[in-house]
Amino acid sequence: MTVQPIRLFGDPVLRTPAEPVVDFDRELRRLVADLTDSMREQNGTGLAAPQLGIGLRVFAFDVDDVVGHLVNPSLDFPDEEEQDGPEGCLSIPGVYVDTKRRRNAVATGFNEHGDPVRLVGTGLMARCVQHETDHLDGVLFLDRLDPERRKEAMRQIRAADWYDPAAPPTVKVSPHPGPPGPPGPLGLGG
Numbered sequence: 001m002t003v004q005p006i007r008l009f010g011d012p013v014l015r016t017p018a019e020p021v022v023d024f025d026r027e028l029r030r031l032v033a034d035l036t037d038s039m040r041e042q043n044g045t046g047l048a049a050p051q052l053g054i055g056l057r058v059f060a061f062d063v064d065d066v067v068g069h070l071v072n073p074s075l076d077f078p079d080e081e082e083q084d085g086p087e088g089c090l091s092i093p094g095v096y097v098d099t100k101r102r103r104n105a106v107a108t109g110f111n112e113h114g115d116p117v118r119l120v121g122t123g124l125m126a127r128c129v130q131h132e133t134d135h136l137d138g139v140l141f142l143d144r145l146d147p148e149r150r151k152e153a154m155r156q157i158r159a160a161d162w163y164d165p166a167a168p169p170t171v172k173v174s175p176h177p178g179p180p181g182p183p184g185p186l187g188l189g190g
């Protein structure tokens with residue numbers, strides 16, 4: 001196991017745009033393994049490198065037992081269709097708020113060996129790749145909420161036992177090891 005602690009809301013690394021991967025080397029493959037293990041240990045749907053404190057454009061996903069990763073992803077939307085439903089984030093534990101996303105997304109990028117990858121997602125997979133690609137731009141799902149819902153999310157965050165506005169942000173990490181609980185609504189905790 002190469003499970004790493006997950007950075008929590010308030011950590012500046014979550015607000016810092018990540019750099020493209022240049023070297024498809026052993027270090028990258030170790031990062032992909034860490035992301036995958038850490039995501040699965042938390043029953044997450046996805047996990048992006050900044051959530052482990054690494055400023056590289058890489059994320060792992062596990063959507064309906066389709067497990068994979070994407071390096072240097074870019075997104076295209078084949079249509080205008082939207083979806084609305086509960087979304088969460090492993091960096092904002094226990095907070096789930098309905099979030100509007102595009103229903104269909106096509107993610108292109110590379111695997112850990114540098115081979116081109118194209119991922120056609122709908123529903124939860126499309127939601128996942130949008131959520132994780134946002135992480136690589138320093139964007140959280142909170143930023144995608146309308147003002148009412150954002151207020152509700154912030155209320156939940158302030159009430160969460162892990163949230164401590166006075167603590168130095170860099171030491172706020174999720175507790176490990178934790179028992180893998182059931183996935184949240186729609187299972188999305190990326």
Ligand SMILES: [Zn+2]
Nearest residue numbers: 089090091190
């Ligand atoms: Zn997330």
